[in-house]
Amino acid sequence: MTALTRRIFLGMLAPPAATCFGQGMASRGVRPAPRGKPSGLPFRARFTDVAKQAGLTETVIAGHPYRADYIIEVMSCGVAFFDYDNDGWLDILVLSGSRFGDPPPGASNRLYKNNRDGTFTDVTQKAGLFRTGYAFGVTVGDYNNDGFEDLFITYYGQNALYRNNGDGTFTDVTKQAGLLSAAPRFGSGCTFVDYDRDGRLDLFVSNYAGFDMQSVPRAGDTTCNSDNVFCGPFGLAYGKHSLYHNNGDGTFSDVTEASGIGKATGGYGLTAVAADFNNDGWPDILLACDSTPTLMFRNKHDGTFSEEGLASGVALSEDGQEQAGMGLGIGDFRLDGSLHIVKTHYAADTPAVLVNNGKGNFADVTIRSGLAVETRYITWGVGIQDLDNDGKPDIFWVTGGIYPELDKRPGNPPNRTPRVVFRNLGNGQFEELIAEAGPGVEATHISRGCAFGDFDNDGDVDIVIVNHNEPPSLLRNDVSGDNHWIKVKLTGVKSNRSAIGARVVVRYGDKVQAQEVLAQSSYLSVNDSRLHFGLGSADTAEIEIRWPLGLIEKLGRVAADQLIHVTEGAGITRTQRFAARTAPAPRQKT
Numbered sequence: 001m002t003a004l005t006r007r008i009f010l011g012m013l014a015p016p017a018a019t020c021f022g023q024g025m026a027s028r029g030v031r032p033a034p035r036g037k038p039s040g041l042p043f044r045a046r047f048t049d050v051a052k053q054a055g056l057t058e059t060v061i062a063g064h065p066y067r068a069d070y071i072i073e074v075m076s077c078g079v080a081f082f083d084y085d086n087d088g089w090l091d092i093l094v095l096s097g098s099r100f101g102d103p104p105p106g107a108s109n110r111l112y113k114n115n116r117d118g119t120f121t122d123v124t125q126k127a128g129l130f131r132t133g134y135a136f137g138v139t140v141g142d143y144n145n146d147g148f149e150d151l152f153i154t155y156y157g158q159n160a161l162y163r164n165n166g167d168g169t170f171t172d173v174t175k176q177a178g179l180l181s182a183a184p185r186f187g188s189g190c191t192f193v194d195y196d197r198d199g200r201l202d203l204f205v206s207n208y209a210g211f212d213m214q215s216v217p218r219a220g221d222t223t224c225n226s227d228n229v230f231c232g233p234f235g236l237a238y239g240k241h242s243l244y245h246n247n248g249d250g251t252f253s254d255v256t257e258a259s260g261i262g263k264a265t266g267g268y269g270l271t272a273v274a275a276d277f278n279n280d281g282w283p284d285i286l287l288a289c290d291s292t293p294t295l296m297f298r299n300k301h302d303g304t305f306s307e308e309g310l311a312s313g314v315a316l317s318e319d320g321q322e323q324a325g326m327g328l329g330i331g332d333f334r335l336d337g338s339l340h341i342v343k344t345h346y347a348a349d350t351p352a353v354l355v356n357n358g359k360g361n362f363a364d365v366t367i368r369s370g371l372a373v374e375t376r377y378i379t380w381g382v383g384i385q386d387l388d389n390d391g392k393p394d395i396f397w398v399t400g401g402i403y404p405e406l407d408k409r410p411g412n413p414p415n416r417t418p419r420v421v422f423r424n425l426g427n428g429q430f431e432e433l434i435a436e437a438g439p440g441v442e443a444t445h446i447s448r449g450c451a452f453g454d455f456d457n458d459g460d461v462d463i464v465i466v467n468h469n470e471p472p473s474l475l476r477n478d479v480s481g482d483n484h485w486i487k488v489k490l491t492g493v494k495s496n497r498s499a500i501g502a503r504v505v506v507r508y509g510d511k512v513q514a515q516e517v518l519a520q521s522s523y524l525s526v527n528d529s530r531l532h533f534g535l536g537s538a539d540t541a542e543i544e545i546r547w548p549l550g551l552i553e554k555l556g557r558v559a560a561d562q563l564i565h566v567t568e569g570a571g572i573t574r575t576q577r578f579a580a581r582t583a584p585a586p587r588q589k590t
């Protein structure tokens with residue numbers, strides 16, 4: 001086991017002692033690989049930040065702008081694109097953290113309702129979602145199968161399950177659902193998942209760390225570091241992870257031990273993704289862990305899981321080192337019908353590109369794929385999304401620093417850093433674009449979660465991003481050229497109504513691409529549940545759906561440039577053409 005690093009080895013010997021606080025996240029000290037010659041190919045997507053004009057104006061609080069006392073202030077938080085009122089237009093839930101000592105009174109989650117004209121209205125109060133505190137992750141799913149998407153949000157303290165009442169309001173049903181925890185916890189990643197395939201969404205919840213404000217020293221205490229920055233995660237007790245079974249009567253039962261989830265080694269859990277990684281029809285759970293090995297809970301088909309992170313090749317880097325493990329992008333950038341992974345990490349390290357062999361075993365191809373040229377930034381929310389509709393999914397991630405105190409200190413990288421696009425060249429390689437992808441990508445912020453979705457219903461993927469101590473960014477994509485696309489919205493009948501876990505395989509031209517309906521990915525965030533496929537020059541596509549309970553539905557040639565609604569067992573029940581694309585913003589002179 002030469003692959004194991006000293007710190008993991010020590011971690012195996014004994015859990016971190018409460019008196020031995022440290023700081024920082026794992027980084028391998030990687031130097032960037034040399035950049036190749038630019039391809040010179042045009043990139044047809046262009047992103048402009050329209051958050052302000054769209055009305056996304058509330059600041060997301062994350063500690064003080066120039067000081068963070070505790071780690072709970074800087075790890076936040078996710079964002080969700082979802083349609084809470086079923087009007088066919090994506091609404092946005094932006095989580096918020098808080099500020100130790102003097103939280104601003106408006107530091108709350110925000111629900112922004114889509115006005116269908118490029119703007120949003122803050123309906124947080126009316127919807128009953130105003131809540132202050134340190135929020136981290138969100139998962140969206142219809143846990144009671146009533147046709148309205150519900151919300152589960154993790155916090156430091158108590159998590160919250162919000163039932164969507166169907167009339168524009170939500171009710172906090174955490175207690176009656178049996179989801180209150182006995183003691184405060186540091187909730188992080190969470191995802192709805194029907195792990196036992198009974199048609200009801202169960203719930204996986206991870207925890208980042210054991211954290212008690214009474215015992216963890218505040219920044220400035222030299223017990224854990226001499227930089228006067230916050231303590232952790234090193235030195236904090238590992239988080240443990242939980243699974244709750246949906247009983248079908250509005251309540252959940254804690255099955256952490258019975259399911260085997262509780263047997264796993266703890267870790268600093270962050271983003272959770274439930275998806276069928278080994279193509280056996282059952283959802284597995286992948287958990288990115290900060291500075292500890294990433295976990296892969298393999299579904300054993302009998303209500304139990306076994307943790308197989310090391311065996312499946314996702315736990316450590318190619319050279320056997322721990323990585324910071326913040327976000328997870330899931331998609332089929334290889335166009336081979338399996339789900340592959342991009343995992344984001346700390347600075348002086350590369351995000352990892354992990355290729356699935358179809359059986360759930362992963363190989364690290366970061367260097368071969370061209371991503372190792374970029375090591376400058378701390379990386380968080382990430383997606384594998386076809387940004388320019390050329391039929392080849394690209395990679396996008398957001399970045400941002402964690403130590404406000406060090407921002408101005410000589411020799412330290414700035415906290416505000418740009419977004420990054422790696423465009424898929426189609427030969428197994430990616431090419432980095434920043435300025436070429438538009439002003440919204442080039443702009444620098446301290447970002448965390450991001451979500452991908454077509455908020456303006458014009459056939460391209462837009463992006464909403466959490467920024468610390470500023471309002472969110474809303475990157476409107478203005479795709480030029482003649483590429484085609486298709487969107488697929490699924491409604492389960494016997495399967496869970498949100499169709500979480502459904503697999504869609506689309507064939508177009510000479511390509512095949514798989515996607516799955518996910519309830520969390522990126523960084524603690526939720527994407528548009530309408531799966532979007534860029535089709536390049538193909539103007540039709542063949543579509544195969546595998547529903548969560550196993551039914552396979554094949555749709556013949558379907559015309560491009562529309563959203564198709566598919567109901568389980570009933571085929572296409574509705575088609576929707578979008579209005580002409582909105583006029584692109586005038587290009588800035590460079």
Ligand SMILES: [Ca+2]
Nearest residue numbers: 083087089091
């Ligand atoms: Ca809506």
Ligand SMILES: [Ca+2]
Nearest residue numbers: 142144146148
């Ligand atoms: Ca519901």
Ligand SMILES: [Ca+2]
Nearest residue numbers: 194198200202
């Ligand atoms: Ca279930």
Ligand SMILES: [Ca+2]
Nearest residue numbers: 454456458460
């Ligand atoms: Ca769009």
